[in-house]
Amino acid sequence: MRNILVLGGTRFFGKRLVERLLRDADTTVTILTRGLTEDGFGRSxxxxxVNRTDTEALAEAVGDTVWDVVYDNICYSPDEAAAASHIFANTAKRYILTSSLSVYDPRSEILREADFDPESYPLRLGPKDDYSYQEGKRLAETVLLRQTAFPVAAVRFPIVLGTDDYTKRLHFHIEHxxxxxxIGVPNPQALISFIRSDEAADFLYWLGFSPLTGPVNACxxxxxxxxxxxxIIGQATGQQAEVQSETADKDRSPFGIRESWYMDTAKARKAGFPFLKLAEWFPELVLELVSERNASLGHRE
Known part of the structure:
Protein backbone atom coordinates (compact mmCIF):
# COMPACT_ATOMS: atom_id res chain seq x y z
CA MET A 1 0.00 0.00 0.00
CA ARG A 2 1.45 3.34 -1.05
CA ASN A 3 1.08 6.15 1.45
CA ILE A 4 0.92 9.62 -0.14
CA LEU A 5 0.83 13.06 1.46
CA VAL A 6 -0.30 16.07 -0.58
CA LEU A 7 0.34 19.52 0.85
CA GLY A 8 -2.30 21.62 -0.88
CA GLY A 9 -4.77 19.31 -2.60
CA THR A 10 -8.13 21.07 -2.49
CA ARG A 11 -8.16 23.08 -5.71
CA PHE A 12 -6.86 23.32 -9.28
CA PHE A 13 -4.14 20.86 -10.30
CA GLY A 14 -3.54 19.86 -6.67
CA LYS A 15 -7.13 18.63 -6.46
CA ARG A 16 -6.77 16.90 -9.82
CA LEU A 17 -3.64 15.16 -8.51
CA VAL A 18 -5.58 13.81 -5.54
CA GLU A 19 -8.35 12.61 -7.86
CA ARG A 20 -5.74 10.77 -9.95
CA LEU A 21 -4.10 9.20 -6.90
CA LEU A 22 -7.46 7.97 -5.62
CA ARG A 23 -7.95 5.91 -8.77
CA ASP A 24 -5.23 3.56 -7.47
CA ALA A 25 -6.70 0.95 -5.16
CA ASP A 26 -3.35 0.39 -3.44
CA THR A 27 -2.90 4.04 -2.42
CA THR A 28 -3.83 5.89 0.76
CA VAL A 29 -4.00 9.66 0.28
CA THR A 30 -3.70 12.27 3.00
CA ILE A 31 -4.19 15.97 2.21
CA LEU A 32 -2.78 18.71 4.38
CA THR A 33 -4.46 22.12 4.17
CA ARG A 34 -5.76 24.81 6.47
CA GLY A 35 -9.22 23.30 6.11
CA LEU A 36 -10.70 26.46 4.60
CA THR A 37 -11.68 25.00 1.20
CA GLU A 38 -14.25 22.25 0.71
CA ASP A 39 -12.59 19.47 -1.27
CA GLY A 40 -15.49 17.10 -1.99
CA PHE A 41 -13.44 13.96 -1.33
CA GLY A 42 -15.54 12.80 1.59
CA ARG A 43 -14.11 9.79 3.38
CA SER A 44 -11.86 8.77 0.48
CA VAL A 50 -2.95 22.78 9.73
CA ASN A 51 -1.20 25.91 8.48
CA ARG A 52 2.04 24.61 6.99
CA THR A 53 3.83 27.84 7.98
CA ASP A 54 3.34 26.83 11.63
CA THR A 55 6.35 24.55 11.97
CA GLU A 56 5.42 23.04 15.32
CA ALA A 57 1.85 22.34 14.24
CA LEU A 58 3.05 20.81 10.96
CA ALA A 59 5.49 18.51 12.74
CA GLU A 60 2.82 17.41 15.20
CA ALA A 61 0.28 16.81 12.42
CA VAL A 62 2.47 14.56 10.26
CA GLY A 63 4.10 12.86 13.23
CA ASP A 64 6.32 9.89 12.46
CA THR A 65 4.19 8.51 9.62
CA VAL A 66 6.30 7.23 6.73
CA TRP A 67 5.31 8.62 3.31
CA ASP A 68 6.18 6.98 0.00
CA VAL A 69 5.76 10.36 -1.70
CA VAL A 70 5.23 13.85 -0.31
CA TYR A 71 3.84 16.31 -2.87
CA ASP A 72 4.39 19.91 -1.79
CA ASN A 73 2.26 22.32 -3.83
CA ILE A 74 2.28 25.15 -1.30
CA CYS A 75 5.94 25.88 -0.49
CA TYR A 76 6.76 29.54 -1.16
CA SER A 77 9.76 30.36 1.02
CA PRO A 78 13.11 29.02 2.20
CA ASP A 79 11.82 28.89 5.79
CA GLU A 80 8.97 26.58 4.73
CA ALA A 81 11.42 24.43 2.76
CA ALA A 82 13.84 24.26 5.68
CA ALA A 83 11.06 23.21 8.04
CA ALA A 84 9.99 20.47 5.63
CA SER A 85 13.60 19.28 5.29
CA HIS A 86 13.76 18.79 9.05
CA ILE A 87 10.25 17.43 9.65
CA PHE A 88 10.35 14.83 6.85
CA ALA A 89 14.02 13.90 7.22
CA ASN A 90 13.26 10.40 8.50
CA THR A 91 9.81 9.83 7.02
CA ALA A 92 9.77 10.89 3.33
CA LYS A 93 10.97 8.35 0.79
CA ARG A 94 10.51 10.85 -2.03
CA TYR A 95 9.64 14.57 -2.08
CA ILE A 96 8.20 16.49 -5.02
CA LEU A 97 8.23 20.27 -4.85
CA THR A 98 5.95 22.21 -7.16
CA SER A 99 8.19 25.01 -8.37
CA SER A 100 7.78 27.42 -11.27
CA LEU A 101 8.94 28.79 -14.60
CA SER A 102 9.34 31.96 -12.54
CA VAL A 103 12.72 30.79 -11.25
CA TYR A 104 14.01 31.77 -14.69
CA ASP A 105 14.34 35.32 -15.95
CA PRO A 106 12.59 35.78 -19.33
CA ARG A 107 14.89 35.74 -22.36
CA SER A 108 14.74 35.11 -26.08
CA GLU A 109 16.29 31.60 -25.89
CA ILE A 110 14.57 28.45 -24.67
CA LEU A 111 15.10 27.79 -20.96
CA ARG A 112 16.72 24.58 -19.75
CA GLU A 113 17.04 23.30 -16.19
CA ALA A 114 20.70 24.31 -16.00
CA ASP A 115 19.77 27.96 -16.60
CA PHE A 116 18.87 28.23 -12.92
CA ASP A 117 21.09 26.12 -10.69
CA PRO A 118 19.85 25.94 -7.07
CA GLU A 119 22.98 24.04 -6.09
CA SER A 120 25.10 27.17 -6.60
CA TYR A 121 22.52 29.81 -5.69
CA PRO A 122 23.30 31.93 -2.60
CA LEU A 123 21.21 30.56 0.26
CA ARG A 124 19.19 32.87 2.49
CA LEU A 125 16.45 32.02 4.91
CA GLY A 126 13.29 33.95 5.68
CA PRO A 127 9.49 33.80 5.54
CA LYS A 128 7.30 34.21 2.47
CA ASP A 129 6.71 37.93 3.06
CA ASP A 130 10.45 38.64 2.76
CA TYR A 131 10.63 37.56 -0.87
CA SER A 132 9.01 37.95 -4.27
CA TYR A 133 7.30 34.87 -5.68
CA GLN A 134 10.33 34.27 -7.93
CA GLU A 135 12.87 34.55 -5.16
CA GLY A 136 10.80 32.48 -2.75
CA LYS A 137 10.63 29.61 -5.25
CA ARG A 138 14.34 29.89 -6.06
CA LEU A 139 15.27 29.66 -2.41
CA ALA A 140 12.79 26.87 -1.68
CA GLU A 141 14.47 24.82 -4.42
CA THR A 142 17.88 25.74 -3.04
CA VAL A 143 17.02 24.49 0.44
CA LEU A 144 15.31 21.26 -0.57
CA LEU A 145 17.69 20.21 -3.33
CA ARG A 146 20.72 20.67 -1.08
CA GLN A 147 19.47 18.51 1.78
CA THR A 148 20.41 14.85 1.59
CA ALA A 149 17.87 13.10 3.85
CA PHE A 150 15.48 12.26 1.00
CA PRO A 151 15.46 12.53 -2.83
CA VAL A 152 13.76 15.62 -4.25
CA ALA A 153 12.42 16.62 -7.66
CA ALA A 154 11.47 20.26 -8.23
CA VAL A 155 8.84 20.58 -10.98
CA ARG A 156 9.06 23.87 -12.84
CA PHE A 157 5.57 24.52 -14.20
CA PRO A 158 4.69 27.48 -16.43
CA ILE A 159 1.28 29.19 -16.19
CA VAL A 160 -1.29 26.45 -15.60
CA LEU A 161 -4.61 26.79 -17.43
CA GLY A 162 -7.96 25.05 -17.27
CA THR A 163 -11.65 25.54 -16.73
CA ASP A 164 -10.88 25.18 -13.01
CA ASP A 165 -8.26 27.95 -12.95
CA TYR A 166 -9.13 30.05 -9.91
CA THR A 167 -6.74 32.84 -11.05
CA LYS A 168 -8.84 33.30 -14.23
CA ARG A 169 -5.94 34.73 -16.23
CA LEU A 170 -7.19 33.34 -19.54
CA HIS A 171 -10.72 34.35 -18.55
CA PHE A 172 -9.41 37.93 -18.22
CA HIS A 173 -8.48 38.04 -21.89
CA ILE A 174 -11.76 36.56 -23.07
CA GLU A 175 -13.78 39.01 -20.99
CA HIS A 176 -11.77 42.00 -22.22
CA ILE A 183 -5.57 44.81 -23.21
CA GLY A 184 -2.09 45.97 -22.29
CA VAL A 185 0.54 43.86 -24.05
CA PRO A 186 4.12 45.19 -24.14
CA ASN A 187 5.35 42.55 -26.61
CA PRO A 188 2.76 40.62 -28.68
CA GLN A 189 5.57 38.48 -30.18
CA ALA A 190 6.87 37.13 -26.88
CA LEU A 191 6.74 33.32 -26.73
CA ILE A 192 5.33 31.62 -23.65
CA SER A 193 4.83 28.08 -22.33
CA PHE A 194 1.66 26.70 -20.75
CA ILE A 195 0.42 23.46 -19.26
CA ARG A 196 -3.18 22.29 -18.73
CA SER A 197 -4.31 21.57 -15.18
CA ASP A 198 -5.06 17.90 -15.78
CA GLU A 199 -1.72 17.49 -17.56
CA ALA A 200 0.07 19.09 -14.60
CA ALA A 201 -1.65 16.60 -12.28
CA ASP A 202 -0.76 13.68 -14.55
CA PHE A 203 2.85 14.82 -14.60
CA LEU A 204 3.04 15.03 -10.80
CA TYR A 205 1.46 11.58 -10.54
CA TRP A 206 3.94 10.14 -13.04
CA LEU A 207 6.87 11.79 -11.31
CA GLY A 208 5.90 10.06 -8.08
CA PHE A 209 6.92 6.77 -9.71
CA SER A 210 9.92 8.19 -11.58
CA PRO A 211 13.53 8.14 -10.36
CA LEU A 212 14.08 11.67 -11.67
CA THR A 213 15.54 14.13 -9.18
CA GLY A 214 16.62 17.75 -9.28
CA PRO A 215 14.90 20.44 -11.35
CA VAL A 216 12.49 19.19 -14.02
CA ASN A 217 10.79 21.44 -16.58
CA ALA A 218 7.21 20.46 -17.40
CA CYS A 219 5.02 22.15 -20.04
CA ILE A 232 -7.39 32.53 -31.10
CA ILE A 233 -9.71 34.35 -28.70
CA GLY A 234 -10.76 36.66 -31.52
CA GLN A 235 -11.68 33.69 -33.70
CA ALA A 236 -13.65 32.09 -30.87
CA THR A 237 -15.57 35.25 -29.99
CA GLY A 238 -15.90 36.86 -33.41
CA GLN A 239 -14.42 40.04 -31.95
CA GLN A 240 -10.98 41.56 -32.40
CA ALA A 241 -8.80 42.31 -29.40
CA GLU A 242 -7.91 45.94 -28.77
CA VAL A 243 -4.20 45.66 -28.00
CA GLN A 244 -2.26 48.56 -26.51
CA SER A 245 1.34 48.69 -25.36
CA GLU A 246 0.40 50.74 -22.28
CA THR A 247 -2.87 50.64 -20.34
CA ALA A 248 -4.20 51.15 -16.85
CA ASP A 249 -3.09 48.46 -14.39
CA LYS A 250 -6.52 46.78 -14.40
CA ASP A 251 -6.26 46.20 -18.17
CA ARG A 252 -2.71 44.83 -18.31
CA SER A 253 -2.49 41.29 -19.61
CA PRO A 254 -1.46 38.67 -17.01
CA PHE A 255 0.50 37.18 -19.92
CA GLY A 256 2.02 40.54 -20.84
CA ILE A 257 5.72 39.72 -20.71
CA ARG A 258 8.36 41.87 -22.39
CA GLU A 259 10.58 38.96 -23.41
CA SER A 260 9.93 35.34 -24.29
CA TRP A 261 9.55 32.88 -21.41
CA TYR A 262 9.44 29.26 -22.52
CA MET A 263 11.00 25.96 -21.49
CA ASP A 264 12.75 22.92 -22.89
CA THR A 265 11.32 19.61 -21.60
CA ALA A 266 13.96 17.19 -22.94
CA LYS A 267 14.75 15.82 -19.46
CA ALA A 268 11.18 14.76 -18.75
CA ARG A 269 10.50 13.57 -22.30
CA LYS A 270 13.67 11.44 -22.31
CA ALA A 271 12.46 9.84 -19.07
CA GLY A 272 9.23 8.88 -20.81
CA PHE A 273 6.54 11.50 -20.16
CA PRO A 274 4.42 12.34 -23.26
CA PHE A 275 3.36 15.99 -23.07
CA LEU A 276 0.20 17.23 -24.76
CA LYS A 277 0.41 19.49 -27.80
CA LEU A 278 -0.36 23.08 -26.85
CA ALA A 279 -1.61 23.94 -30.36
CA GLU A 280 -4.30 21.26 -30.05
CA TRP A 281 -5.75 21.87 -26.58
CA PHE A 282 -5.44 25.64 -26.23
CA PRO A 283 -8.02 26.60 -28.90
CA GLU A 284 -10.38 23.96 -27.47
CA LEU A 285 -10.03 25.44 -23.99
CA VAL A 286 -10.73 28.94 -25.30
CA LEU A 287 -13.88 27.74 -27.05
CA GLU A 288 -15.04 26.02 -23.86
CA LEU A 289 -14.46 29.12 -21.74
CA VAL A 290 -16.20 31.36 -24.28
CA SER A 291 -19.17 28.99 -24.36
CA GLU A 292 -19.35 28.94 -20.55
CA ARG A 293 -19.23 32.72 -20.37
CA ASN A 294 -21.87 33.17 -23.07
CA ALA A 295 -24.15 30.73 -21.30
CA SER A 296 -23.62 32.56 -18.02
CA LEU A 297 -24.38 35.95 -19.56
CA GLY A 298 -27.46 34.55 -21.26
CA HIS A 299 -28.64 33.04 -17.99
CA ARG A 300 -28.28 36.36 -16.16
CA GLU A 301 -30.15 38.17 -18.87
Whole structure:
Protein backbone atom coordinates (compact mmCIF):
# COMPACT_ATOMS: atom_id res chain seq x y z
CA MET A 1 0.00 0.00 0.00
CA ARG A 2 1.45 3.34 -1.05
CA ASN A 3 1.08 6.15 1.45
CA ILE A 4 0.92 9.62 -0.14
CA LEU A 5 0.83 13.06 1.46
CA VAL A 6 -0.30 16.07 -0.58
CA LEU A 7 0.34 19.52 0.85
CA GLY A 8 -2.30 21.62 -0.88
CA GLY A 9 -4.77 19.31 -2.60
CA THR A 10 -8.13 21.07 -2.49
CA ARG A 11 -8.16 23.08 -5.71
CA PHE A 12 -6.86 23.32 -9.28
CA PHE A 13 -4.14 20.86 -10.30
CA GLY A 14 -3.54 19.86 -6.67
CA LYS A 15 -7.13 18.63 -6.46
CA ARG A 16 -6.77 16.90 -9.82
CA LEU A 17 -3.64 15.16 -8.51
CA VAL A 18 -5.58 13.81 -5.54
CA GLU A 19 -8.35 12.61 -7.86
CA ARG A 20 -5.74 10.77 -9.95
CA LEU A 21 -4.10 9.20 -6.90
CA LEU A 22 -7.46 7.97 -5.62
CA ARG A 23 -7.95 5.91 -8.77
CA ASP A 24 -5.23 3.56 -7.47
CA ALA A 25 -6.70 0.95 -5.16
CA ASP A 26 -3.35 0.39 -3.44
CA THR A 27 -2.90 4.04 -2.42
CA THR A 28 -3.83 5.89 0.76
CA VAL A 29 -4.00 9.66 0.28
CA THR A 30 -3.70 12.27 3.00
CA ILE A 31 -4.19 15.97 2.21
CA LEU A 32 -2.78 18.71 4.38
CA THR A 33 -4.46 22.12 4.17
CA ARG A 34 -5.76 24.81 6.47
CA GLY A 35 -9.22 23.30 6.11
CA LEU A 36 -10.70 26.46 4.60
CA THR A 37 -11.68 25.00 1.20
CA GLU A 38 -14.25 22.25 0.71
CA ASP A 39 -12.59 19.47 -1.27
CA GLY A 40 -15.49 17.10 -1.99
CA PHE A 41 -13.44 13.96 -1.33
CA GLY A 42 -15.54 12.80 1.59
CA ARG A 43 -14.11 9.79 3.38
CA SER A 44 -11.86 8.77 0.48
CA UNK A 45 -8.95 10.80 1.89
CA UNK A 46 -7.40 11.45 5.26
CA UNK A 47 -7.11 15.11 6.27
CA UNK A 48 -4.63 17.08 8.32
CA UNK A 49 -5.93 20.60 8.90
CA VAL A 50 -2.95 22.78 9.73
CA ASN A 51 -1.20 25.91 8.48
CA ARG A 52 2.04 24.61 6.99
CA THR A 53 3.83 27.84 7.98
CA ASP A 54 3.34 26.83 11.63
CA THR A 55 6.35 24.55 11.97
CA GLU A 56 5.42 23.04 15.32
CA ALA A 57 1.85 22.34 14.24
CA LEU A 58 3.05 20.81 10.96
CA ALA A 59 5.49 18.51 12.74
CA GLU A 60 2.82 17.41 15.20
CA ALA A 61 0.28 16.81 12.42
CA VAL A 62 2.47 14.56 10.26
CA GLY A 63 4.10 12.86 13.23
CA ASP A 64 6.32 9.89 12.46
CA THR A 65 4.19 8.51 9.62
CA VAL A 66 6.30 7.23 6.73
CA TRP A 67 5.31 8.62 3.31
CA ASP A 68 6.18 6.98 0.00
CA VAL A 69 5.76 10.36 -1.70
CA VAL A 70 5.23 13.85 -0.31
CA TYR A 71 3.84 16.31 -2.87
CA ASP A 72 4.39 19.91 -1.79
CA ASN A 73 2.26 22.32 -3.83
CA ILE A 74 2.28 25.15 -1.30
CA CYS A 75 5.94 25.88 -0.49
CA TYR A 76 6.76 29.54 -1.16
CA SER A 77 9.76 30.36 1.02
CA PRO A 78 13.11 29.02 2.20
CA ASP A 79 11.82 28.89 5.79
CA GLU A 80 8.97 26.58 4.73
CA ALA A 81 11.42 24.43 2.76
CA ALA A 82 13.84 24.26 5.68
CA ALA A 83 11.06 23.21 8.04
CA ALA A 84 9.99 20.47 5.63
CA SER A 85 13.60 19.28 5.29
CA HIS A 86 13.76 18.79 9.05
CA ILE A 87 10.25 17.43 9.65
CA PHE A 88 10.35 14.83 6.85
CA ALA A 89 14.02 13.90 7.22
CA ASN A 90 13.26 10.40 8.50
CA THR A 91 9.81 9.83 7.02
CA ALA A 92 9.77 10.89 3.33
CA LYS A 93 10.97 8.35 0.79
CA ARG A 94 10.51 10.85 -2.03
CA TYR A 95 9.64 14.57 -2.08
CA ILE A 96 8.20 16.49 -5.02
CA LEU A 97 8.23 20.27 -4.85
CA THR A 98 5.95 22.21 -7.16
CA SER A 99 8.19 25.01 -8.37
CA SER A 100 7.78 27.42 -11.27
CA LEU A 101 8.94 28.79 -14.60
CA SER A 102 9.34 31.96 -12.54
CA VAL A 103 12.72 30.79 -11.25
CA TYR A 104 14.01 31.77 -14.69
CA ASP A 105 14.34 35.32 -15.95
CA PRO A 106 12.59 35.78 -19.33
CA ARG A 107 14.89 35.74 -22.36
CA SER A 108 14.74 35.11 -26.08
CA GLU A 109 16.29 31.60 -25.89
CA ILE A 110 14.57 28.45 -24.67
CA LEU A 111 15.10 27.79 -20.96
CA ARG A 112 16.72 24.58 -19.75
CA GLU A 113 17.04 23.30 -16.19
CA ALA A 114 20.70 24.31 -16.00
CA ASP A 115 19.77 27.96 -16.60
CA PHE A 116 18.87 28.23 -12.92
CA ASP A 117 21.09 26.12 -10.69
CA PRO A 118 19.85 25.94 -7.07
CA GLU A 119 22.98 24.04 -6.09
CA SER A 120 25.10 27.17 -6.60
CA TYR A 121 22.52 29.81 -5.69
CA PRO A 122 23.30 31.93 -2.60
CA LEU A 123 21.21 30.56 0.26
CA ARG A 124 19.19 32.87 2.49
CA LEU A 125 16.45 32.02 4.91
CA GLY A 126 13.29 33.95 5.68
CA PRO A 127 9.49 33.80 5.54
CA LYS A 128 7.30 34.21 2.47
CA ASP A 129 6.71 37.93 3.06
CA ASP A 130 10.45 38.64 2.76
CA TYR A 131 10.63 37.56 -0.87
CA SER A 132 9.01 37.95 -4.27
CA TYR A 133 7.30 34.87 -5.68
CA GLN A 134 10.33 34.27 -7.93
CA GLU A 135 12.87 34.55 -5.16
CA GLY A 136 10.80 32.48 -2.75
CA LYS A 137 10.63 29.61 -5.25
CA ARG A 138 14.34 29.89 -6.06
CA LEU A 139 15.27 29.66 -2.41
CA ALA A 140 12.79 26.87 -1.68
CA GLU A 141 14.47 24.82 -4.42
CA THR A 142 17.88 25.74 -3.04
CA VAL A 143 17.02 24.49 0.44
CA LEU A 144 15.31 21.26 -0.57
CA LEU A 145 17.69 20.21 -3.33
CA ARG A 146 20.72 20.67 -1.08
CA GLN A 147 19.47 18.51 1.78
CA THR A 148 20.41 14.85 1.59
CA ALA A 149 17.87 13.10 3.85
CA PHE A 150 15.48 12.26 1.00
CA PRO A 151 15.46 12.53 -2.83
CA VAL A 152 13.76 15.62 -4.25
CA ALA A 153 12.42 16.62 -7.66
CA ALA A 154 11.47 20.26 -8.23
CA VAL A 155 8.84 20.58 -10.98
CA ARG A 156 9.06 23.87 -12.84
CA PHE A 157 5.57 24.52 -14.20
CA PRO A 158 4.69 27.48 -16.43
CA ILE A 159 1.28 29.19 -16.19
CA VAL A 160 -1.29 26.45 -15.60
CA LEU A 161 -4.61 26.79 -17.43
CA GLY A 162 -7.96 25.05 -17.27
CA THR A 163 -11.65 25.54 -16.73
CA ASP A 164 -10.88 25.18 -13.01
CA ASP A 165 -8.26 27.95 -12.95
CA TYR A 166 -9.13 30.05 -9.91
CA THR A 167 -6.74 32.84 -11.05
CA LYS A 168 -8.84 33.30 -14.23
CA ARG A 169 -5.94 34.73 -16.23
CA LEU A 170 -7.19 33.34 -19.54
CA HIS A 171 -10.72 34.35 -18.55
CA PHE A 172 -9.41 37.93 -18.22
CA HIS A 173 -8.48 38.04 -21.89
CA ILE A 174 -11.76 36.56 -23.07
CA GLU A 175 -13.78 39.01 -20.99
CA HIS A 176 -11.77 42.00 -22.22
CA UNK A 177 -12.13 40.98 -25.87
CA UNK A 178 -15.87 40.38 -25.58
CA UNK A 179 -16.44 43.64 -23.74
CA UNK A 180 -14.27 45.69 -26.14
CA UNK A 181 -11.86 46.70 -23.40
CA UNK A 182 -8.18 47.40 -24.16
CA ILE A 183 -5.57 44.81 -23.21
CA GLY A 184 -2.09 45.97 -22.29
CA VAL A 185 0.54 43.86 -24.05
CA PRO A 186 4.12 45.19 -24.14
CA ASN A 187 5.35 42.55 -26.61
CA PRO A 188 2.76 40.62 -28.68
CA GLN A 189 5.57 38.48 -30.18
CA ALA A 190 6.87 37.13 -26.88
CA LEU A 191 6.74 33.32 -26.73
CA ILE A 192 5.33 31.62 -23.65
CA SER A 193 4.83 28.08 -22.33
CA PHE A 194 1.66 26.70 -20.75
CA ILE A 195 0.42 23.46 -19.26
CA ARG A 196 -3.18 22.29 -18.73
CA SER A 197 -4.31 21.57 -15.18
CA ASP A 198 -5.06 17.90 -15.78
CA GLU A 199 -1.72 17.49 -17.56
CA ALA A 200 0.07 19.09 -14.60
CA ALA A 201 -1.65 16.60 -12.28
CA ASP A 202 -0.76 13.68 -14.55
CA PHE A 203 2.85 14.82 -14.60
CA LEU A 204 3.04 15.03 -10.80
CA TYR A 205 1.46 11.58 -10.54
CA TRP A 206 3.94 10.14 -13.04
CA LEU A 207 6.87 11.79 -11.31
CA GLY A 208 5.90 10.06 -8.08
CA PHE A 209 6.92 6.77 -9.71
CA SER A 210 9.92 8.19 -11.58
CA PRO A 211 13.53 8.14 -10.36
CA LEU A 212 14.08 11.67 -11.67
CA THR A 213 15.54 14.13 -9.18
CA GLY A 214 16.62 17.75 -9.28
CA PRO A 215 14.90 20.44 -11.35
CA VAL A 216 12.49 19.19 -14.02
CA ASN A 217 10.79 21.44 -16.58
CA ALA A 218 7.21 20.46 -17.40
CA CYS A 219 5.02 22.15 -20.04
CA UNK A 220 2.93 21.23 -23.04
CA UNK A 221 4.75 20.78 -26.34
CA UNK A 222 5.02 24.02 -28.31
CA UNK A 223 4.63 27.69 -27.56
CA UNK A 224 2.27 30.55 -28.30
CA UNK A 225 2.90 34.25 -28.63
CA UNK A 226 0.63 36.62 -26.77
CA UNK A 227 -0.52 37.78 -30.20
CA UNK A 228 -1.43 34.17 -31.09
CA UNK A 229 -3.48 33.88 -27.91
CA UNK A 230 -5.49 37.01 -28.68
CA UNK A 231 -6.00 35.90 -32.27
CA ILE A 232 -7.39 32.53 -31.10
CA ILE A 233 -9.71 34.35 -28.70
CA GLY A 234 -10.76 36.66 -31.52
CA GLN A 235 -11.68 33.69 -33.70
CA ALA A 236 -13.65 32.09 -30.87
CA THR A 237 -15.57 35.25 -29.99
CA GLY A 238 -15.90 36.86 -33.41
CA GLN A 239 -14.42 40.04 -31.95
CA GLN A 240 -10.98 41.56 -32.40
CA ALA A 241 -8.80 42.31 -29.40
CA GLU A 242 -7.91 45.94 -28.77
CA VAL A 243 -4.20 45.66 -28.00
CA GLN A 244 -2.26 48.56 -26.51
CA SER A 245 1.34 48.69 -25.36
CA GLU A 246 0.40 50.74 -22.28
CA THR A 247 -2.87 50.64 -20.34
CA ALA A 248 -4.20 51.15 -16.85
CA ASP A 249 -3.09 48.46 -14.39
CA LYS A 250 -6.52 46.78 -14.40
CA ASP A 251 -6.26 46.20 -18.17
CA ARG A 252 -2.71 44.83 -18.31
CA SER A 253 -2.49 41.29 -19.61
CA PRO A 254 -1.46 38.67 -17.01
CA PHE A 255 0.50 37.18 -19.92
CA GLY A 256 2.02 40.54 -20.84
CA ILE A 257 5.72 39.72 -20.71
CA ARG A 258 8.36 41.87 -22.39
CA GLU A 259 10.58 38.96 -23.41
CA SER A 260 9.93 35.34 -24.29
CA TRP A 261 9.55 32.88 -21.41
CA TYR A 262 9.44 29.26 -22.52
CA MET A 263 11.00 25.96 -21.49
CA ASP A 264 12.75 22.92 -22.89
CA THR A 265 11.32 19.61 -21.60
CA ALA A 266 13.96 17.19 -22.94
CA LYS A 267 14.75 15.82 -19.46
CA ALA A 268 11.18 14.76 -18.75
CA ARG A 269 10.50 13.57 -22.30
CA LYS A 270 13.67 11.44 -22.31
CA ALA A 271 12.46 9.84 -19.07
CA GLY A 272 9.23 8.88 -20.81
CA PHE A 273 6.54 11.50 -20.16
CA PRO A 274 4.42 12.34 -23.26
CA PHE A 275 3.36 15.99 -23.07
CA LEU A 276 0.20 17.23 -24.76
CA LYS A 277 0.41 19.49 -27.80
CA LEU A 278 -0.36 23.08 -26.85
CA ALA A 279 -1.61 23.94 -30.36
CA GLU A 280 -4.30 21.26 -30.05
CA TRP A 281 -5.75 21.87 -26.58
CA PHE A 282 -5.44 25.64 -26.23
CA PRO A 283 -8.02 26.60 -28.90
CA GLU A 284 -10.38 23.96 -27.47
CA LEU A 285 -10.03 25.44 -23.99
CA VAL A 286 -10.73 28.94 -25.30
CA LEU A 287 -13.88 27.74 -27.05
CA GLU A 288 -15.04 26.02 -23.86
CA LEU A 289 -14.46 29.12 -21.74
CA VAL A 290 -16.20 31.36 -24.28
CA SER A 291 -19.17 28.99 -24.36
CA GLU A 292 -19.35 28.94 -20.55
CA ARG A 293 -19.23 32.72 -20.37
CA ASN A 294 -21.87 33.17 -23.07
CA ALA A 295 -24.15 30.73 -21.30
CA SER A 296 -23.62 32.56 -18.02
CA LEU A 297 -24.38 35.95 -19.56
CA GLY A 298 -27.46 34.55 -21.26
CA HIS A 299 -28.64 33.04 -17.99
CA ARG A 300 -28.28 36.36 -16.16
CA GLU A 301 -30.15 38.17 -18.87
Missing amino acids: VNRLN VQEGQP SDGTLTIGNILS
